Amino acid sequence: MKATPSATEPVIEPIVVECDLPHPPAQVWRALTEPALLGQWLQDPGRSPIDHQVLEAEPNRKLRWRQTEDGDAGSGWRPVESVVTIELTVRTDGGTHLRLVHDGFRIATGGFGTQTVCQLRRAA
Amino acid sequence: MLESAIFRALADPTRRAVFERLSKQEMSVSELKSGFLVSQPAISQHLTALKSAGLVFERRAGRHVYYRSDPQGLEPLADWVQRHRELWPARIEKLRRVLKDMDP
Numbered sequence A: 001m002k003a004t005p006s007a008t009e010p011v012i013e014p015i016v017v018e019c020d021l022p023h024p025p026a027q028v029w030r031a032l033t034e035p036a037l038l039g040q041w042l043q044d045p046g047r048s049p050i051d052h053q054v055l056e057a058e059p060n061r062k063l064r065w066r067q068t069e070d071g072d073a074g075s076g077w078r079p080v081e082s083v084v085t086i087e088l089t090v091r092t093d094g095g096t097h098l099r100l101v102h103d104g105f106r107i108a109t110g111g112f113g114t115q116t117v118c119q120l121r122r123a124a
Numbered sequence B: 001m002l003e004s005a006i007f008r009a010l011a012d013p014t015r016r017a018v019f020e021r022l023s024k025q026e027m028s029v030s031e032l033k034s035g036f037l038v039s040q041p042a043i044s045q046h047l048t049a050l051k052s053a054g055l056v057f058e059r060r061a062g063r064h065v066y067y068r069s070d071p072q073g074l075e076p077l078a079d080w081v082q083r084h085r086e087l088w089p090a091r092i093e094k095l096r097r098v099l100k101d102m103d104p
Helices: A025-033 A035-042 B005-010 B013-024 B029-033 B040-052 B071-101
Strands: A015-021 A051-058 A062-070 A080-090 A095-109 B055-059 B064-069
Touching: A015 B071, A025 A035, A025 A080, A025 A095, A025 B071, A035 B071, A080 B071, A095 B071, B005 B029, B005 B071, B013 B029, B013 B040, B013 B055, B013 B064, B029 B040, B029 B064, B040 B055
Parallel strands: none
Antiparallel strands: A015 A095, A051 A062, A062 A080, A080 A095, B055 B064
């Protein structure tokens, strides 16, 4: 029988990604929010569409969404929910610094939400 | 820095103790409460947080509600998360290409 997790350490570390993009925040914002553009980079080939519901949006600055996607053997094949938060800051050269945090991982308990704003399709 | 919902859910020592107690045996709120000094509303609040994080599951039987947790449920997600850690760099590269190809 496995021991319960240690009381003092985080159980699952959030995923943090930071990068600099040579495009202004307003353009990056479009790529994060227009479904046709978002589907071209967020969607992974060979995986089911990600179900995505925007939780918070401050144009050109901050975006947060909850996504529900296929689980695997580990999740008992139940979908996994998680939250993605993206913050954009303008750089002195006019480009954008993007910071993305992916966390809030949990096994979806109620199936797909009924308030989905958009469903991404696999890019053609 | 954002923390995962699971980390937040287990940060409180009483909440961790609730989680651990429920991993041994399914029980109702009143049965659970008998092992703690905190009030029943406080226990209910901990249960709500643990349910939101997907760490505790509820079973209704008539007017009774029973709770249980599954400590092994945390590990499988760790693998899924690790795979996603590895997926993000490729997504960012695709984002760069999308940005390059789109109209500004």
